Amino acid sequence: MDIVNQLQRQYVDFLSSLYREGLLDDQFLQIQKLQDESNPDFVNEVVTLFFEDSEKLLHNLAIALSVDQQHVDYQKVDACVHQFKGSSSSIGAQRVRNICVSFRTCYDAKNLEGCLRCLQQVKDEYYLVKNKLQTLFRLEQQIVAAGGAIPIMG
Amino acid sequence: MASPLGSSMTSAKRQSALVVDDDPVTRIITRGLLNYFGFEVSTLNDGIEVVNMYEAGKGHFDLIITDMEMPVMNGIEATKKLRSLGVGCKIIGVSSCDDETSRHHFMEAGLDHLFYKPLNVTKLQSCLENN
Numbered sequence: 001m002d003i004v005n006q007l008q009r010q011y012v013d014f015l016s017s018l019y020r021e022g023l024l025d026d027q028f029l030q031i032q033k034l035q036d037e038s039n040p041d042f043v044n045e046v047v048t049l050f051f052e053d054s055e056k057l058l059h060n061l062a063i064a065l066s067v068d069q070q071h072v073d074y075q076k077v078d079a080c081v082h083q084f085k086g087s088s089s090s091i092g093a094q095r096v097r098n099i100c101v102s103f104r105t106c107y108d109a110k111n112l113e114g115c116l117r118c119l120q121q122v123k124d125e126y127y128l129v130k131n132k133l134q135t136l137f138r139l140e141q142q143i144v145a146a147g148g149a150i151p152i153m154g
Numbered sequence: 155m156a157s158p159l160g161s162s163m164t165s166a167k168r169q170s171a172l173v174v175d176d177d178p179v180t181r182i183i184t185r186g187l188l189n190y191f192g193f194e195v196s197t198l199n200d201g202i203e204v205v206n207m208y209e210a211g212k213g214h215f216d217l218i219i220t221d222m223e224m225p226v227m228n229g230i231e232a233t234k235k236l237r238s239l240g241v242g243c244k245i246i247g248v249s250s251c252d253d254e255t256s257r258h259h260f261m262e263a264g265l266d267h268l269f270y271k272p273l274n275v276t277k278l279q280s281c282l283e284n285n
Contacts, residue, residue, distance in 0.1 A: 027272050027274060030275055034186040034189075034275075039186065039189065042186055045182065046182055046183055049182055053177075053178055053179055082223065082250075086179075086250055086271060087179035090179050090271065
Protein backbone atom coordinates (compact mmCIF):
# COMPACT_ATOMS: atom_id res chain seq x y z
CA MET A 1 0.00 0.00 0.00
CA ASP A 2 1.67 3.24 -1.05
CA ILE A 3 1.91 6.32 1.13
CA VAL A 4 -1.06 8.12 -0.49
CA ASN A 5 -3.39 5.16 0.03
CA GLN A 6 -2.16 4.82 3.60
CA LEU A 7 -2.78 8.49 4.35
CA GLN A 8 -6.20 8.40 2.67
CA ARG A 9 -7.14 5.35 4.72
CA GLN A 10 -5.97 7.10 7.87
CA TYR A 11 -8.02 10.18 6.93
CA VAL A 12 -11.20 8.18 6.34
CA ASP A 13 -10.76 6.21 9.57
CA PHE A 14 -10.07 9.38 11.56
CA LEU A 15 -13.01 11.31 10.14
CA SER A 16 -15.29 8.30 10.65
CA SER A 17 -14.25 8.20 14.30
CA LEU A 18 -15.23 11.84 14.74
CA TYR A 19 -18.74 11.05 13.50
CA ARG A 20 -18.91 7.86 15.55
CA GLU A 21 -17.93 9.68 18.75
CA GLY A 22 -20.51 12.39 18.12
CA LEU A 23 -17.91 15.14 17.82
CA LEU A 24 -19.18 15.98 14.35
CA ASP A 25 -22.56 15.46 12.75
CA ASP A 26 -23.93 15.48 9.22
CA GLN A 27 -23.66 19.28 9.01
CA PHE A 28 -19.87 18.98 8.67
CA LEU A 29 -20.38 16.71 5.66
CA GLN A 30 -22.74 19.32 4.19
CA ILE A 31 -20.02 21.96 4.57
CA GLN A 32 -17.46 19.70 2.88
CA LYS A 33 -19.85 19.41 -0.09
CA LEU A 34 -19.56 23.17 -0.60
CA GLN A 35 -15.80 22.98 -1.20
CA ASP A 36 -14.85 22.73 -4.85
CA GLU A 37 -12.33 24.05 -7.37
CA SER A 38 -13.80 27.55 -7.19
CA ASN A 39 -13.74 27.48 -3.39
CA PRO A 40 -10.87 25.09 -2.48
CA ASP A 41 -10.30 26.34 1.08
CA PHE A 42 -13.90 26.74 2.13
CA VAL A 43 -13.89 24.22 4.98
CA ASN A 44 -10.64 25.57 6.37
CA GLU A 45 -11.94 29.16 6.23
CA VAL A 46 -15.17 28.26 7.98
CA VAL A 47 -13.47 26.25 10.70
CA THR A 48 -10.79 28.89 11.26
CA LEU A 49 -13.50 31.51 11.71
CA PHE A 50 -15.30 29.15 14.11
CA PHE A 51 -12.11 28.81 16.17
CA GLU A 52 -11.59 32.60 16.34
CA ASP A 53 -15.21 33.31 17.16
CA SER A 54 -15.42 30.54 19.76
CA GLU A 55 -12.39 31.72 21.65
CA LYS A 56 -13.82 35.23 21.89
CA LEU A 57 -17.11 33.80 23.14
CA LEU A 58 -15.40 31.61 25.74
CA HIS A 59 -13.37 34.59 26.93
CA ASN A 60 -16.52 36.72 27.22
CA LEU A 61 -18.34 33.95 29.07
CA ALA A 62 -15.47 33.56 31.53
CA ILE A 63 -15.61 37.29 32.25
CA ALA A 64 -19.40 37.34 32.59
CA LEU A 65 -19.29 34.44 35.07
CA SER A 66 -16.28 35.61 37.07
CA VAL A 67 -18.35 37.82 39.36
CA ASP A 68 -20.43 36.90 42.39
CA GLN A 69 -23.96 35.54 42.13
CA GLN A 70 -25.63 38.94 42.51
CA HIS A 71 -23.73 40.56 39.67
CA VAL A 72 -23.81 37.99 36.90
CA ASP A 73 -25.11 39.48 33.67
CA TYR A 74 -27.22 36.53 32.58
CA GLN A 75 -28.33 38.39 29.46
CA LYS A 76 -24.71 38.56 28.37
CA VAL A 77 -24.29 34.87 29.14
CA ASP A 78 -27.43 34.14 27.10
CA ALA A 79 -26.14 36.15 24.14
CA CYS A 80 -22.77 34.36 24.15
CA VAL A 81 -24.18 30.87 24.57
CA HIS A 82 -26.85 31.50 21.95
CA GLN A 83 -24.18 32.53 19.46
CA PHE A 84 -21.96 29.60 20.40
CA LYS A 85 -24.86 27.20 19.96
CA GLY A 86 -25.58 28.67 16.55
CA SER A 87 -22.02 28.58 15.27
CA SER A 88 -21.24 25.10 16.62
CA SER A 89 -24.46 23.83 15.11
CA SER A 90 -23.59 25.47 11.78
CA ILE A 91 -20.29 23.62 11.48
CA GLY A 92 -21.55 20.34 12.89
CA ALA A 93 -19.75 20.41 16.25
CA GLN A 94 -22.51 18.37 17.81
CA ARG A 95 -21.18 17.87 21.33
CA VAL A 96 -20.35 21.55 21.74
CA ARG A 97 -23.86 22.41 20.61
CA ASN A 98 -25.39 19.94 23.06
CA ILE A 99 -23.54 21.48 26.01
CA CYS A 100 -24.88 24.89 24.95
CA VAL A 101 -28.40 23.50 25.24
CA SER A 102 -27.69 22.38 28.85
CA PHE A 103 -26.01 25.70 29.53
CA ARG A 104 -29.23 27.50 28.75
CA THR A 105 -31.08 25.57 31.44
CA CYS A 106 -28.52 26.78 34.01
CA TYR A 107 -28.58 30.45 33.15
CA ASP A 108 -32.36 30.48 32.75
CA ALA A 109 -32.45 29.28 36.37
CA LYS A 110 -29.74 31.81 37.33
CA ASN A 111 -27.69 28.90 38.62
CA LEU A 112 -24.13 30.25 38.76
CA GLU A 113 -22.60 26.97 39.88
CA GLY A 114 -24.33 25.16 37.05
CA CYS A 115 -23.18 27.81 34.59
CA LEU A 116 -19.57 27.46 35.70
CA ARG A 117 -19.82 23.69 35.28
CA CYS A 118 -21.26 24.12 31.79
CA LEU A 119 -18.57 26.64 30.91
CA GLN A 120 -15.91 24.08 31.78
CA GLN A 121 -17.71 21.36 29.84
CA VAL A 122 -18.16 23.53 26.76
CA LYS A 123 -14.48 24.51 26.91
CA ASP A 124 -13.45 20.86 27.17
CA GLU A 125 -15.62 19.84 24.23
CA TYR A 126 -14.57 22.83 22.15
CA TYR A 127 -10.84 22.22 22.63
CA LEU A 128 -11.35 18.53 21.92
CA VAL A 129 -13.10 19.17 18.60
CA LYS A 130 -10.58 21.90 17.76
CA ASN A 131 -7.71 19.52 18.33
CA LYS A 132 -9.37 16.80 16.23
CA LEU A 133 -10.14 19.17 13.36
CA GLN A 134 -6.57 20.45 13.35
CA THR A 135 -5.39 16.84 13.11
CA LEU A 136 -7.82 16.27 10.24
CA PHE A 137 -6.48 19.28 8.35
CA ARG A 138 -2.89 18.11 8.89
CA LEU A 139 -3.83 14.76 7.36
CA GLU A 140 -5.36 16.59 4.39
CA GLN A 141 -2.15 18.56 3.91
CA GLN A 142 -0.10 15.36 4.05
CA ILE A 143 -2.33 13.69 1.44
CA VAL A 144 -2.08 16.68 -0.91
CA ALA A 145 1.69 16.96 -0.35
CA ALA A 146 2.04 13.28 -1.27
CA GLY A 147 0.19 13.94 -4.52
CA GLY A 148 -3.16 12.45 -3.53
CA ALA A 149 -6.73 13.68 -3.41
CA ILE A 150 -8.69 14.11 -0.20
CA PRO A 151 -11.27 11.30 0.04
CA ILE A 152 -14.89 12.37 -0.12
CA MET A 153 -17.08 10.72 2.52
CA GLY A 154 -20.57 9.67 1.53
CA MET B 155 -18.74 18.13 -5.96
CA ALA B 156 -20.59 19.51 -8.95
CA SER B 157 -23.01 22.33 -8.29
CA PRO B 158 -26.65 21.57 -9.13
CA LEU B 159 -26.84 24.59 -11.42
CA GLY B 160 -26.54 22.96 -14.81
CA SER B 161 -25.56 24.89 -17.89
CA SER B 162 -28.72 27.05 -17.94
CA MET B 163 -27.64 29.18 -14.95
CA THR B 164 -24.16 29.81 -16.29
CA SER B 165 -25.56 31.55 -19.34
CA ALA B 166 -28.35 33.42 -17.50
CA LYS B 167 -27.93 36.38 -15.16
CA ARG B 168 -27.02 35.19 -11.71
CA GLN B 169 -29.62 35.74 -9.04
CA SER B 170 -28.74 37.81 -6.01
CA ALA B 171 -29.19 36.84 -2.40
CA LEU B 172 -28.79 38.58 0.93
CA VAL B 173 -27.86 36.81 4.17
CA VAL B 174 -28.81 38.58 7.39
CA ASP B 175 -27.31 37.01 10.53
CA ASP B 176 -25.35 38.28 13.52
CA ASP B 177 -23.23 35.10 13.66
CA PRO B 178 -20.19 35.34 11.36
CA VAL B 179 -19.82 31.56 11.08
CA THR B 180 -23.42 31.15 9.96
CA ARG B 181 -23.02 34.03 7.51
CA ILE B 182 -20.01 32.47 5.79
CA ILE B 183 -21.65 29.02 5.60
CA THR B 184 -24.91 30.40 4.25
CA ARG B 185 -22.93 32.40 1.71
CA GLY B 186 -21.18 29.19 0.65
CA LEU B 187 -24.52 27.41 0.34
CA LEU B 188 -25.95 30.16 -1.83
CA ASN B 189 -22.80 30.31 -3.99
CA TYR B 190 -23.24 26.56 -4.48
CA PHE B 191 -26.68 27.27 -5.94
CA GLY B 192 -25.29 30.01 -8.16
CA PHE B 193 -26.31 33.10 -6.25
CA GLU B 194 -24.27 36.27 -5.92
CA VAL B 195 -24.32 36.89 -2.20
CA SER B 196 -24.19 39.91 0.08
CA THR B 197 -24.30 39.76 3.87
CA LEU B 198 -25.52 41.98 6.70
CA ASN B 199 -25.27 41.59 10.48
CA ASP B 200 -28.68 42.69 11.70
CA GLY B 201 -32.30 43.23 10.75
CA ILE B 202 -31.96 46.98 11.09
CA GLU B 203 -29.33 47.01 8.34
CA VAL B 204 -31.53 45.28 5.77
CA VAL B 205 -34.48 47.55 6.59
CA ASN B 206 -32.27 50.64 6.29
CA MET B 207 -30.98 49.35 2.96
CA TYR B 208 -34.44 48.89 1.50
CA GLU B 209 -35.73 52.16 2.95
CA ALA B 210 -32.87 53.90 1.20
CA GLY B 211 -33.90 52.24 -2.06
CA LYS B 212 -30.71 50.21 -2.26
CA GLY B 213 -32.13 46.74 -1.70
CA HIS B 214 -32.66 44.67 -4.82
CA PHE B 215 -32.33 40.99 -4.02
CA ASP B 216 -34.00 37.92 -5.46
CA LEU B 217 -33.74 36.09 -2.15
CA ILE B 218 -33.24 37.07 1.49
CA ILE B 219 -32.24 34.60 4.18
CA THR B 220 -32.64 36.01 7.67
CA ASP B 221 -31.95 34.79 11.17
CA MET B 222 -34.68 35.26 13.75
CA GLU B 223 -32.75 36.47 16.79
CA MET B 224 -30.50 39.46 16.19
CA PRO B 225 -29.36 42.15 18.65
CA VAL B 226 -30.90 45.38 17.32
CA MET B 227 -33.81 44.35 15.08
CA ASN B 228 -34.85 40.69 15.03
CA GLY B 229 -35.89 38.77 11.93
CA ILE B 230 -39.59 38.96 12.78
CA GLU B 231 -39.61 42.77 12.88
CA ALA B 232 -37.32 43.04 9.89
CA THR B 233 -39.51 40.75 7.78
CA LYS B 234 -42.69 42.62 8.73
CA LYS B 235 -41.04 45.89 7.85
CA LEU B 236 -39.70 44.60 4.53
CA ARG B 237 -43.12 43.31 3.50
CA SER B 238 -44.72 46.62 4.50
CA LEU B 239 -42.19 48.34 2.22
CA GLY B 240 -43.44 46.17 -0.62
CA VAL B 241 -40.47 43.82 -0.78
CA GLY B 242 -41.80 40.89 -2.79
CA CYS B 243 -38.80 38.59 -3.10
CA LYS B 244 -38.62 35.20 -1.43
CA ILE B 245 -37.67 35.53 2.26
CA ILE B 246 -36.45 32.45 4.09
CA GLY B 247 -36.17 32.49 7.86
CA VAL B 248 -33.75 30.39 9.90
CA SER B 249 -33.82 29.92 13.64
CA SER B 250 -32.53 27.65 16.38
CA CYS B 251 -35.41 28.71 18.62
CA ASP B 252 -37.73 25.88 19.72
CA ASP B 253 -40.53 28.14 20.87
CA GLU B 254 -43.46 27.41 18.56
CA THR B 255 -45.15 30.75 19.25
CA SER B 256 -42.08 32.69 18.15
CA ARG B 257 -41.70 30.51 15.08
CA HIS B 258 -45.36 31.07 14.22
CA HIS B 259 -44.90 34.84 14.56
CA PHE B 260 -41.85 34.62 12.31
CA MET B 261 -43.82 32.85 9.57
CA GLU B 262 -46.73 35.24 10.00
CA ALA B 263 -44.36 38.19 9.53
CA GLY B 264 -44.19 37.25 5.86
CA LEU B 265 -41.73 34.41 5.34
CA ASP B 266 -41.95 32.00 2.46
CA HIS B 267 -40.15 29.26 4.38
CA LEU B 268 -38.80 28.77 7.90
CA PHE B 269 -36.09 26.26 8.75
CA TYR B 270 -34.46 25.15 11.93
CA LYS B 271 -30.76 25.96 11.94
CA PRO B 272 -28.46 24.85 10.57
CA LEU B 273 -29.35 25.48 6.96
CA ASN B 274 -27.84 22.99 4.52
CA VAL B 275 -27.90 21.93 0.88
CA THR B 276 -30.90 19.62 1.30
CA LYS B 277 -33.10 22.18 3.03
CA LEU B 278 -32.20 25.01 0.67
CA GLN B 279 -32.67 22.83 -2.41
CA SER B 280 -36.17 21.87 -1.27
CA CYS B 281 -37.37 25.46 -1.12
CA LEU B 282 -35.50 26.75 -4.15
CA GLU B 283 -37.09 24.03 -6.25
CA ASN B 284 -40.57 25.02 -5.03
CA ASN B 285 -40.70 28.31 -6.92
